[in-house]
Amino acid sequence: MKVYLVGGAVRDSLLGLPAGDRDYVVVGETPEAMLAAGFKAVGKDFPVFLHPDSGEEYALARTERKSGRGYRGFVVDADPSVTLDEDLGRRDFTINAIARDESDGRLVDPYGGARDLEAKVLRHVGPAFVEDPLRVLRAGRFMARFAEHGFTVAPETMALMRQMAESGELSDLVAERVWQELRRALSCARPSAFLRTLHDAGALAVVLPEVDALYGVPQRAEFHPEVDTGIHTEMVVDMAAQLAPGDDLIGFAALTHDLGKALTPADILPRHLNHERAGLEPLAGLCARLKIPTEHRLLAEAVCREHLNVHRFNELRARTVFELIARCDGFRNPKRIEQMALVCEADKRGRLGLQDGDYPQGPALCAALAAALKVRASDLPAGLEGPAVGEAMRRARIAAIATRRGESNESSESS
Numbered sequence: 001m002k003v004y005l006v007g008g009a010v011r012d013s014l015l016g017l018p019a020g021d022r023d024y025v026v027v028g029e030t031p032e033a034m035l036a037a038g039f040k041a042v043g044k045d046f047p048v049f050l051h052p053d054s055g056e057e058y059a060l061a062r063t064e065r066k067s068g069r070g071y072r073g074f075v076v077d078a079d080p081s082v083t084l085d086e087d088l089g090r091r092d093f094t095i096n097a098i099a100r101d102e103s104d105g106r107l108v109d110p111y112g113g114a115r116d117l118e119a120k121v122l123r124h125v126g127p128a129f130v131e132d133p134l135r136v137l138r139a140g141r142f143m144a145r146f147a148e149h150g151f152t153v154a155p156e157t158m159a160l161m162r163q164m165a166e167s168g169e170l171s172d173l174v175a176e177r178v179w180q181e182l183r184r185a186l187s188c189a190r191p192s193a194f195l196r197t198l199h200d201a202g203a204l205a206v207v208l209p210e211v212d213a214l215y216g217v218p219q220r221a222e223f224h225p226e227v228d229t230g231i232h233t234e235m236v237v238d239m240a241a242q243l244a245p246g247d248d249l250i251g252f253a254a255l256t257h258d259l260g261k262a263l264t265p266a267d268i269l270p271r272h273l274n275h276e277r278a279g280l281e282p283l284a285g286l287c288a289r290l291k292i293p294t295e296h297r298l299l300a301e302a303v304c305r306e307h308l309n310v311h312r313f314n315e316l317r318a319r320t321v322f323e324l325i326a327r328c329d330g331f332r333n334p335k336r337i338e339q340m341a342l343v344c345e346a347d348k349r350g351r352l353g354l355q356d357g358d359y360p361q362g363p364a365l366c367a368a369l370a371a372a373l374k375v376r377a378s379d380l381p382a383g384l385e386g387p388a389v390g391e392a393m394r395r396a397r398i399a400a401i402a403t404r405r406g407e408s409n410e411s412s413e414s415s
Contacts, residue, residue: 002027004099024058046076061087085110092135123154133169137181140194144185147193161201170206175291186251192234210282213262218270225352229261236350252296253303253343279304302328303343310344313361318402371404372397
């Protein structure tokens with residue numbers, strides 16, 4: 001059995017990065033031979049097997065031929081005559097088309113992947129790249145991971161990506177696959193590279209039109225020295241990745257917090273009155289279209305609606321703080337308030353020249369919630385029943401917030 005380690009494990013080892021899952025290609029074998037050797041078949045679309053001891057994936061060498069639209073429109077050939085070079089040739093980027101012989105450690109690199117790794121270039125393997133629209137999103141996701149290492153997209157690859165975006169095939173991508181790539185990109189160190197790569201290729205307007213619409217929309221320079229809302233969004237998602245590494249929940253809320261600015265009437269620009277409310281409708285459309293998980297949607301809605309209130313937290317009275325927390329379901333889900341505070345910090349620091357600024361509003365919001373949560377039913381007057389219990393709890397929590405903030409009881413109920 002001729003076995004080769006392929007893909008990301010080889011790429012990352014050559015880059016000196018921690019390797020993830022190890023995938024193998026087996027050349028010259030049949031499914032029957034794999035089963036006879038003790039492997040367990042798991043592949044539906046093509047022959048993939050699990051090693052009987054390690055549980056790692058071993059796939060038979062295969063080729064793919066385009067047979068229809070979309071990323072599923074392929075005919076797979078896993079005949080034993082398929083060579084390693086042919087298998088590597090169906091892959092997306094040269095840096096992913098490198099194999100290592102398991103018997104002697106020799107690299108097999110027919111498409112110059114090692115050279116592109118050294119040059120830090122993301123380059124497609126061949127003309128068949130255009131046959132799979134998902135590869136455009138994968139290019140963005142790889143840039144989100146590798147941009148911090150100095151990688152760029154080869155001009156000829158970007159040209160093909162533009163061609164694919166113009167062809168209309170990106171519209172055939174199913175929601176789950178788009179979300180999978182977006183989610184993984186938001187978990188990377190530089191999510192902005194995902195947005196910028198897709199925007200430059202004309203693909204962001206297809207898969208995330210609500211975000212693409214932010215590019216070119218001006219903001220007031222005294223609050224946003226970067227001016228362009230698209231650039232601001234890039235800075236915010238990168239700051240979110242810095243504050244909460246690997247957290248796509250925080251990243252998604254950061255990505256969508258300013259969607260309403262794309263809807264601002266031209267005659268009032270660069271001001272954005274009520275953009276936080278206006279953003280809820282496009283956010284709802286995006287979440288429905290991509291089948292965004294409920295937890296992500298609820299946090300994104302809270303941040304979109306409330307981020308300006310959190311920014312001006314020191315101006316709010318205790319009752320207003322209580323109502324803000326309640327609107328976000330923070331008393332039942334305190335974690336959401338902590339997450340919202342973190343995204344709001346990313347928003348404030350995701351601006352040109354403000355990256356290293358302090359954001360005391362976040363800790364202050366969390367401290368107010370903590371004070372309110374200390375109020376227990378046993379602290380309330382005895383004998384209360386029905387709605388009176390809820391009202392007494394509300395007043396007690398407002399008073400606790402007021403005390404925590406050094407606010408007088410007389411003013412704590414005013415907004």
